[in-house]
Amino acid sequence: MAVTPPFLAALRREPTTHTPVWFMRQAGRYMAEYRALRERYSLLDICAEPDLAAEVTLQPIRALGVDAAIIFADILLPLDALGLGLRFAQGEGPVIERPIRAPADVAALPAVEAREVLGNVGAAIALVRAALTDGPPVIGFAGAPFTVASYAIEGGSTRQFIQVKRFMYEQPSAWHALMERLVEFSVGYLTSQVEGGAQALQIFDSWVGVLDGADYTSYVLPHQRVLFDRLRGLAVPTIHFGVGAAHLLQLQRDAGGDAIGLDWRTPLDEGWAIVGHDRAIQGNLDPVVLFAPWPEVERRIDAMLDRAAGRPGHVFNLGHGILPGTPVETVRRVVEHVHARTAR
């Protein structure tokens, strides 16, 4: 009889042989194997080519012994697929070449099927699944509609979110139309990932923490709820992750997700109590802690695991993605240590 992998069992809040571990951005620039590939291919090349995306996805599985693979992709691929143009400027992060600035830009978004324009992601997942027949489960993902809309409207990274908030306040109908369009696209995109073999899905709402609860409730929550409601039909567990969103946890829980992903600002036990113990919890070591001397890393892991108190339903992760420059050896030791300390 097949045993449920610890990662999937934890998302269902079932007891596991150990606390499962994976890391956001576990494939990426901190790994020499990845940097070697990036000398020959751009980030978008790797995302576009299933062989390369699968290879990068597998790099940390071999190097770290983590309990889940996450398909290598970018949360902004849908904006490129929707015709807005995406490039990565040296040292500047993502640039959306034709940002949405007016209601007409929303109306002009083309009617494309995610399965067709981003079918390569599902294909890459299928390759990873084939390589991991007895290995860890594979996670598919998408950016949450608010975070993706922020990039679409701002045209790139921002500190102030002036454009996106102005759009919400000044053009509420167009805003809601954009959110509906992004939800629709995301459902198709994530469906194609599950058809490719994804066994769990994570929704990244990386920028949502800039909103207060009232704006989240008016402009985001209804759409986020539709997204999670529709993902239920795919019958895989979902993880709902936000950053700087300590003040939104209850609302995020209301929107949906079998597990809620915490950043490092909220102590795990306090966050879990707010979210409710009828959900799984994922997190939440500060990524910068991985630069600290090992005894300090270990002390903080142990403190966090103590807060989880052995309750079924904890997936160990960082509170945000692994940072460039993080020592790979420390990351590997984290996996080993969490496994050893939580062996049941």
Add this chain to the structure above:
Amino acid sequence: MAVTPPFLAALRREPTTHTPVWFMRQAGRYMAEYRALRERYSLLDICAEPDLAAEVTLQPIRALGVDAAIIFADILLPLDALGLGLRFAQGEGPVIERPIRAPADVAALPAVEAREVLGNVGAAIALVRAALTDGPPVIGFAGAPFTVASYAIEGGSTRQFIQVKRFMYEQPSAWHALMERLVEFSVGYLTSQVEGGAQALQIFDSWVGVLDGADYTSYVLPHQRVLFDRLRGLAVPTIHFGVGAAHLLQLQRDAGGDAIGLDWRTPLDEGWAIVGHDRAIQGNLDPVVLFAPWPEVERRIDAMLDRAAGRPGHVFNLGHGILPGTPVETVRRVVEHVHARTAR
């Protein structure tokens, strides 16, 4: 008999004739008068020259009818005064030319007296006081030691705070020595501002929200508490302001401050309840709301004032500084509307 100005009365939680209003960065790029002056002088020129700093400080008093003036200065002037070098790169924000990267850099900080190296700020305050004999009170300010240390170590703005956290984790003794040095300097600096005539002091901990509660407690709170304890000797009310710090409010209250400044993420009533009604509260409209159509601005102001519930001790402000491009006319209307709606 002189009547206590509403701003100072509110900080003491005394009843006022109306809720006092001021804005962080109420002098700045959104105002044509300021931009005109900036065509001839750099930001650091204006900070260095008491006549210019006083003139810029007075611009919003004339234009807006606010209940407090805040001296025009920059939270990073102390780093320049401590020999680290400060310049403002085009479009990049502040750059610290010789950042602190090792314990030796902390030990090498010169023994300078704030009163001597930054006496110009106190002098500018004296000019503002002279111009405002019957006008609103004048606020002095400094960056909190954590925020200033972050700039000193990172060398400028950052999203990840890798260097400063690494410094804390790897060099705790040098970190604490740096914090003590910054507290010492700040006390001297703020004392000279009060001697110049400052009637209240605000401490800006703009970056502290990147820390979790445990790190705040270990690395920041003891120093922040010493700072506020020593400021009590100056016998002027203090305001303790943080950004993205909803998860730290209790700890910030414990560190000190007659008023706690909230950003927009925490509803005013919830934040005040956490802080305790034995403190005044300052805030907390999202600065981006000032770009919205007026009825939306008014709706949000009214909702916030309802949360304040007429309780003495509310100072109306934004949740962060006024953004460049904000319509001056909207800012002026905010003052007028808050005054009218809270007239008692």
